[in-house]
Amino acid sequence: MTETRTAILTFAENRDSFRFAELLSYLNGLFEISKVTLSWYLREMINDNIIFKLGRGIYTAHKVQTSEYTPRLRTKAVKVGKIIARKFPFVSVSVLDGQVFADFQHHISSNNIIYVEVDRDAMESVFHSLKQEGYTAYLNPSKDFVYDNIDLSKEGVIVKPLISESPLMDFKGVRTPHLEKILVDIYCDDDLDYLHGSEWSRMFDNALSMYSVNRTAMLRYASRRNAKPAIEKAIENLGTHND
Structure with missing residues (x-):
């Protein structure tokens, strides 16, 4: 060997x-x-x-010059994360700003949704708490529900289950996904169906050309989401999707 x-x-x-x-x-x-x-x-x-x-x-064999991915959360997204952390101190929380998708998109579209992931058994409580705080919130919506009822250009919060051992980092006191998790979640999550297919392939190519990505960590997380073969194939096909 x-x-x-x-x-x-x-x-x-x-x-x-x-x-x-x-x-x-x-x-x-x-x-x-x-x-x-x-x-x-x-x-x-x-x-x-x-x-x-x-x-x-x-x-x-020569390292491609890329930069470390720096998370980006609007002040409103940070506030949502801190509200949940204060009300549910023992619940694991991840907050993602939908605006970051545009950083990698081929066909840029508006997304002002704040995506909140929490322990599955806390989802409903967090959802109702956000509603009481005055947020337009949705509880783990299906693909069809998103298409029929959610205007992604308007502000809102989607509450979803947090996969255990998700790669997260701190941003202003709030936990937010590493790029490796973002790319896998876009591929897997039904509520992000509008980014699936060729759009996701281009986003994947763009992200890996722009930023340093820990492929081992990404594949480990993809395994937890039963998506490892698809992510391995995307890595194999890098550079074949961009116009």
């Missing part, structure tokens, strides 16, 4: 970029290796941030 990884890295470091077929030909001049086995090695080395993917079948 070490010999194969070393040979891949030696080949890669002497080039700005390389194609899968070029690497396969080179390695087979040293020892026998199949396409399937090489794909596995590349995937592992990508997850370890040793090899980086530039596009479909195109790789590099």
